[in-house]
Amino acid sequence: MSSQEQAVAHVHRDDVGARMGMWLFLFTELILFGGMFILYSVYRYKFPADFHIAAKELNTIVGTLNTAILLTSSLTMALSITAIQRKQKALSIFFQFITIVLALGFMINKYFEWSAKFHHGIYPGSETLLSKPSGEIVFFGLYYVMTGLHGLHVIIGIVLISVMMRFTSKEIVNNDSYVKLESTGLYWHLVDIIWIFLFPLFYLIT
Amino acid sequence: MSEAIAVPKNGKHPSYLDYQGKHKGFLGWILSTDHKRIGILYLVSILSFFMVGVTFGFLMRLELLTPGRTIVDAQTYNSFFTLHGVIMIFLFVIPGIPAVFGNFFLPILIGAKDVAFPRLNLLSWYLYVAGGLLAVISILLPGGPADTGWTFYIPYSVRTGTNVSLALFAAFVLGFSSIVTGLNFVTTVHRLRAPGMTWFKMPLSVWSFYSTAWVQVLATPIIGITMLLVIIERAFGVGLFDPALGGDPVLYQHLFWIYSHPAVYIMILPAMGIVSEIIPVFARRTIFGYKFIAMSSIAIALFGSLVWAHHMFTAGMSNTGQFIFSLLTMVVAIPSAIKVFNWTATLYKGSIELATPLLFVLAFIFQFSIGGLTGIMQGVLSVDIMVHDTSFIVAHFHYVMFGGTGFGLFAALHYWFPKMFGKMYNEKVSKSAFWLLFVGFNTLYFPMFIMGWLGMPRRYYDYLPEFQIYHVISTVGSWILVIGILIMFGNLIKALVSGKKITDKNPWGGETLEWTIETPPIHENFIDIPTVHEAPYQYKLNEATTLKTQEVK
Helix, strand or coil, X not given: CHHHHHHHCCCCCCHHHHHHHHHXXXXXXXXXXXXXXXXXXXXXXXXXXXXXXXXXXXXXXHHHHHHHHHHHHHHHHHHHHHHHHCCCHHHHHHHHHHHHHHHHHHHHHHXXXXXXXXXXXXXXXXXXXXXXXXXXXXXXXXXXXXHHHHHHHHHHHHHHHHHHHHXXXXXXXXXXXXXXXXXXXXXXXXXXXXXXXXXXXXXXCC | CCCXXXXXXXXXXXXCCCCCCCCCHHHHHHCCCCHHHHHHHHHHHHHHHHHHHHHHHHHHHHHCCCCCCCCCCHHHHHHHHHHHHHHHHHHHHCXXXXXXXXXXXXXXXXXXXXXXXXXXXXXXXXHHHHHHHHHHHHHHCCCCCCCCCCCCCCCHHHHCCCCHHHHHHHHHXXXXXXXXXXXXXXXXXXXXCCCCCCHHHCCHHHHHHHHHHHHHHHHHHHHXXXXXXXXXXXXXXXXXXXXXXXXXXXXXXXXXXXXXXXXXXXXXXXXXXXXXXXXXXXXXXXXXXXXXXXXXXXXXXXXXXXXXXXXXXXXXXXXXXHHHHHHHHHHHHHHHHHHHHHHHHHHCCCCCCCCHHHHHHHHHHHXXXXXXXXXXXXXXXXXXXXXXXXXXXXXXHHHHHHHHHHXXXXXXXXXXXXXXXXXXXXXXXXXXXXXXXXXXXXXXXXHHHHHHHHCCECCCCCCCHHHHHHHHXXXXXXXXXXXXXXXXXXXXXXXXXXXXXXXXXXXXXXXCHHHHCCCCCECCECCCCCCCCCCCCCCCCCHHHHHHHHHHC
16 A cells, blocks of 8 residues: 555645644734733723832843843744844854743743742732732733733743744755745744733833 | 556456455544545445434434323433534534535545545544544433533533533544635645536536635634633532623523534535535426625625524624624625525426435425525514524424435535445335425424424423423424434435445536545545546437436436
């Protein structure tokens, strides 16, 4: 039966199609977060004063630092794709590695930020939080859910980029066929752009 | 795709049913990335869940035979209608036609060897099965099956102690499966059409699969995040929807319906595609108004995404909001009516052959028209206030979802069955099964219009004695319907086991690409990708041959 298998098998490759599928997937991600942005805008409209007070509790410095880290990681991601296009395999792997390091830095920052909040007794269902007005409860609910889900995406991104590092070193991703790395890059930029909206909404508008 | 296929030793390519890939036997099915095998996997799993849903529906009807307790207590009854809804909506009607017939026939209809992402395609089936299993587990675990109705309305869904979180997570996973299928189909239609197959030479079912796929991609994430938020709300008490913590339960309803209304178009559009496919074949005529039917699919997908709040006219909304959503609701009726008129115009002066698939299609048009027209009634604000949450609504959406999509799926099953399996079913039996289904369906659901109009609330366990006559008629209808379903599936299973073998490429005389390939299709469908020269359904060109065969007859 192996003759059959060879006879009918064909190699199908369609980079444009693969990229298109990835963009469609990114649309779904945007809409997923879109649902939460709708919640944010409705509740901001409903409780403007409470949101104003609650936002003051967030640490703008940590937020700014994380924004800088994530923007830089998007740059290194883009550089790694350019490197593979120029046949610089080692450089590409290096930039992917830096991207992962920056992503981990983001998560560590996030960890300290969240634990500080927990330390002050601000977490869903806590007594301190429940004693506050409804608007603040909703604000911190949104804060934890949205940054939490974003953090989950950062972790998925770290896993994806690690797989890409392996693919690049085994030359499954090479200068002729790099659509997998490109799609991972697109995903990483999505994670970045969602943060770019989260940052002002939670940290800057007070 | 350029690699030529060598002719095997005996000169005949094995069909996809006999084809031996990397894995053999059972593994060869559940690890196959062949779109046809995945279509069959979906067919088996979806019809299995359909039978589970039918069982719950049947038991509900039995319970309502008499006022008060008949066979189960009220809590069990609440679980029955929840499970019936969740299973039928998320595991049968939404994936139904696209996942089974879209998978099997979309690539063939556009002249491709497979979908754009075959491995993602298999993943979508695994997600489907995982979602289905989670739903089943949520029934069996202590805590009891969910009792919220398939809409999971806040605040009850955050308060009840039943396994709501697990049922929600099942719906989330199923939504993911649906998204994967959707993005696969959009990419497939854009990238893999055979040479010469321009957009307006695509068969009409491809248009409807394409518009459905867009709705799947763009609407499903909203329900995904909403379900996830309710799970988080239940687990951590975050307060995003729960009014006790400052949340807004009406906002939940908006987010729910922003998906779930477009979802009804995910359900009905593919069935409309099937109807457009079958009518020209059995009327032996070119479809009337091809471009209008194609564009009306897009229009339905577009307008259907903008009408969600008509489910919430009684939930508190500004007059302006009510006016806009009421108007848009009526606008959706226009493209739907365009389709119905074009279908009947195609039948007019055709040489009609009343085969089983066409019978189901005619029943579709009849029942969909009733369902659609009562839908417009509900779009009228004053009427909606009166019939809201009555069994009038239940009758309406069953006329559309079951009388429409369900019958469309059965039509597709009878239409493509010979091509899929190379076996023919007993037509006499399938026709009598059809009549049982048709009579049973209408006996079951039509009384609900009347008692709903008279004030019978939906989802109620008990009712006033004056409603009993309608409930009895309805329950008797459910018995006829179930007998019809059993005979229909029995007939098809018998055909699979011992049916007449057919190898005729084109048993119905269809004009689309699937009828030009082997029966059953070979692995990867086409030996050489065909070049398409003419639009589908060109029966005019073949009129001479058709006339000749009629004379011979």
